[in-house]
Amino acid sequence: MKSLWKLFPCVKPYTLFAILAPLLMCVEVAMDLLQPTIMQHIIDVGIANNDNAYVIKLGLLMLLSAFIGLIGGAGCTIYSTKAAVNFAADIRRDIFKKTEQFSSKNTDTFGAGKLITIVTNDVTAVQQALMMTLRVFVRGPLLFIGSVAIVWFTARELFPVLLVAIPILMVCIYYFSAKSGKLFAKVQKAMDQVNTKLQETFAGIRVIKAFDRQDYEIKTFRKVNDLLTKRNMSAEQVILTLMPIMLFVVNLGVVAGMWMGAIKVNEGTLQVGVILAFINYLNIIMNGLMTSSHVLMQITRSFTSANRIGQVLETEIDIQEPEIPASLPQVKGEVEFKDVYFSYSKNGEYVLKNISFRAKAGETIGIIGSTGSGKTTLVKLIPRLYDPDSGSILIDGVNVKDYPLERLRETIGFVPQKATLFSGAIEENLRYGKEEASLLEMEEAAKSAAAMEFIDKLEDKYDHELMQGATNLSGGQKQRLSMARAFIRQPKVLILDDSTSAIDALSESIVQQALKQNHADTSVFIISAKVSSIIDADQILVIEDGMLEASGTHTELLENSSVYRGIYETQTGKEVYSYE
Numbered sequence: 151m152k153s154l155w156k157l158f159p160c161v162k163p164y165t166l167f168a169i170l171a172p173l174l175m176c177v178e179v180a181m182d183l184l185q186p187t188i189m190q191h192i193i194d195v196g197i198a199n200n201d202n203a204y205v206i207k208l209g210l211l212m213l214l215s216a217f218i219g220l221i222g223g224a225g226c227t228i229y230s231t232k233a234a235v236n237f238a239a240d241i242r243r244d245i246f247k248k249t250e251q252f253s254s255k256n257t258d259t260f261g262a263g264k265l266i267t268i269v270t271n272d273v274t275a276v277q278q279a280l281m282m283t284l285r286v287f288v289r290g291p292l293l294f295i296g297s298v299a300i301v302w303f304t305a306r307e308l309f310p311v312l313l314v315a316i317p318i319l320m321v322c323i324y325y326f327s328a329k330s331g332k333l334f335a336k337v338q339k340a341m342d343q344v345n346t347k348l349q350e351t352f353a354g355i356r357v358i359k360a361f362d363r364q365d366y367e368i369k370t371f372r373k374v375n376d377l378l379t380k381r382n383m384s385a386e387q388v389i390l391t392l393m394p395i396m397l398f399v400v401n402l403g404v405v406a407g408m409w410m411g412a413i414k415v416n417e418g419t420l421q422v423g424v425i426l427a428f429i430n431y432l433n434i435i436m437n438g439l440m441t442s443s444h445v446l447m448q449i450t451r452s453f454t455s456a457n458r459i460g461q462v463l464e465t466e467i468d469i470q471e472p473e474i475p476a477s478l479p480q481v482k483g484e485v486e487f488k489d490v491y492f493s494y495s496k497n498g499e500y501v502l503k504n505i506s507f508r509a510k511a512g513e514t515i516g517i518i519g520s521t522g523s524g525k526t527t528l529v530k531l532i533p534r535l536y537d538p539d540s541g542s543i544l545i546d547g548v549n550v551k552d553y554p555l556e557r558l559r560e561t562i563g564f565v566p567q568k569a570t571l572f573s574g575a576i577e578e579n580l581r582y583g584k585e586e587a588s589l590l591e592m593e594e595a596a597k598s599a600a601a602m603e604f605i606d607k608l609e610d611k612y613d614h615e616l617m618q619g620a621t622n623l624s625g626g627q628k629q630r631l632s633m634a635r636a637f638i639r640q641p642k643v644l645i646l647d648d649s650t651s652a653i654d655a656l657s658e659s660i661v662q663q664a665l666k667q668n669h670a671d672t673s674v675f676i677i678s679a680k681v682s683s684i685i686d687a688d689q690i691l692v693i694e695d696g697m698l699e700a701s702g703t704h705t706e707l708l709e710n711s712s713v714y715r716g717i718y719e720t721q722t723g724k725e726v727y728s729y730e
């Protein structure tokens with residue numbers, strides 16, 4: 151409930167619509183309530199007295215009230231839709247904005263599947279709740295109160311029937327609403343699992359086909375889909391059971407009303423039209439309660455959704471801008487790690503332990519080590535994708551935490567291990583690195599990344615459209631574009647995380663030459679499993695089990711590091727004699 155209130159400010163810009171909708175609904179309800187009374191008069195006065203003129207007059211009045219009711223109802227629909235749809239669009243925008251500010255740790259906590267369910271399903275649920283609140287929440291209680299009042303004033307003899315039927319109807323509604331709320335929370339969780347599975351499957355469709363695991367994937371999808379179906383069924387069944395129970399209670403009320411009414415008509419204390427009007431009002435009361443219960447269920451259901459939306463919007467972003475940002479002149483690109491410790495989870499095992507090194511501006515730093523030793527994690531700390539648990543990382547002697555985030559990240563070019571490109575033209579992808587890049591700059595970057603040759607062969611060159619996930623490019627082509635995107639911003643610190651793994655030796659040497667010529671004063675971090683890719687580095691860091699096992703030039707490491715020597719010997723087949 152609290153979380154739903156927290157979303158309330160999002161309705162503020164649409165206050166006018168949110169006020170007009172229920173007002174117009176009041177008009178519709180007033181007209182609906184008028185109908186049985188007019189009918190009662192037609193029967194008891196017009197027909198009973200054979201007064202045709204009276205019947206026609208009241209008939210026309212019925213038509214007019216129906217027409218006014220129609221205008222009220224249509225207006226309410228239009229304004230409630232406007233308010234709810236815009237309210238939902240604003241929440242979607244806010245969630246998207248917030249997730250864009252998320253640190254990698256924040257994103258890891260939610261997972262992509264859950265975030266997608268929140269932006270789609272949960273936002274739709276709160277949109278529905280608002281729409282129904284504006285449209286029906288007023289209608290239900292007004293119909294109910296209006297009908298009860300009219301029965302009290304016009305058919306008091308039959309009022310005892312309401313005194314029995316209404317409490318039973320209310321208990322039913324309360325019981326089923328409470329039950330359905332809990333069940334819908336479970337539905338949302340099952341929906342998360344379906345979305346996560348779908349996302350994973352679409353992203354890995356090629357691997358699935360290559361390993362011929364379609365049957366396995368269908369089986370695992372069926373599992374989560376069946377769970378969602380089962381939970382949906384249970385939740386819907388609760389709602390669907392309510393309707394026949396309520397109808398049964400109302401029908402009992404109708405029988406009781408007719409029975410009591412017949413006795414009173416025989417006694418001459420009641421007219422037939424009153425009984426007909428009472429039956430109509432009883433149905434309206436059920437209708438009013440039913441619609442109110444639907445809204446209540448939708449609102450209860452939306453508590454879970456609002457709660458999940460709140461979790462995203464209120465997430466504390468753990469990578470924060472500095473309170474007092476350092477004033478920085480031109481960044482040179484000297485990078486220093488001082489006693490850095492890092493773990494992915496609180497109280498988790500350290501992935502990096504006591505890392506200290508210094509890279510002078512313009513130096514090339516090679517990073518090598520076994521799989522999972524912490525190389526990628528180490529470079530992710532430089533642009534503050536994660537913050538260390540202890541120790542510090544300095545660029546030009548200033549802690550990266552003191553840099554304005556935008557300034558820090560525009561200083562760094564990052565080429566991740568998995569080349570991630572976006573759907574759109576090659577040009578748009580390159581401009582991701584530098585928005586205002588000229589064609590000449592794009593060409594130079596593409597040349598440095600050995601991407602020129604394949605772009606030139608494309609019919610549309612830089613206008614060539616990439617599909618989602620750049621599936622119409624080869625792995626090597628994706629890596630080259632990903633590198634060009636980083637080169638184009640002329641960063642002071644360039645991080646290449648195993649980004650030449652899918653590139654042939656000739657192209658790799660072109661990239662290395664270009665780095666020397668065009669990025670001579672850039673500090674370059676090259677993570678590679680191949681000694682040949684880092685052999686010329688000014689300094690090589692050997693990472694083993696999250697620790698800096700050794701550092702130095704290739705020659706120094708052959709001399710001093712048994713781990714490095716082992717890697718070198720395995721890759722080259724040459725045995726190295728050491729004085730160690």
Ligand SMILES: Nc1ncnc2c1ncn2[C@@H]1O[C@H](COP(=O)(O)OP(=O)(O)OP(=O)(O)O)[C@@H](O)[C@H]1O
Binds near residue numbers: 501522527567
């Ligand atoms: N987002 C994450 N959440 C939790 N643990 C992670 C995450 N990313 C990596 N790890 C763990 O941290 C350790 C270091 O991973 P990292 O990716 O830094 O290794 P690496 O040396 O770059 O490996 P590779 O050479 O295979 O790329 C591994 O044990 C890995 O399982």
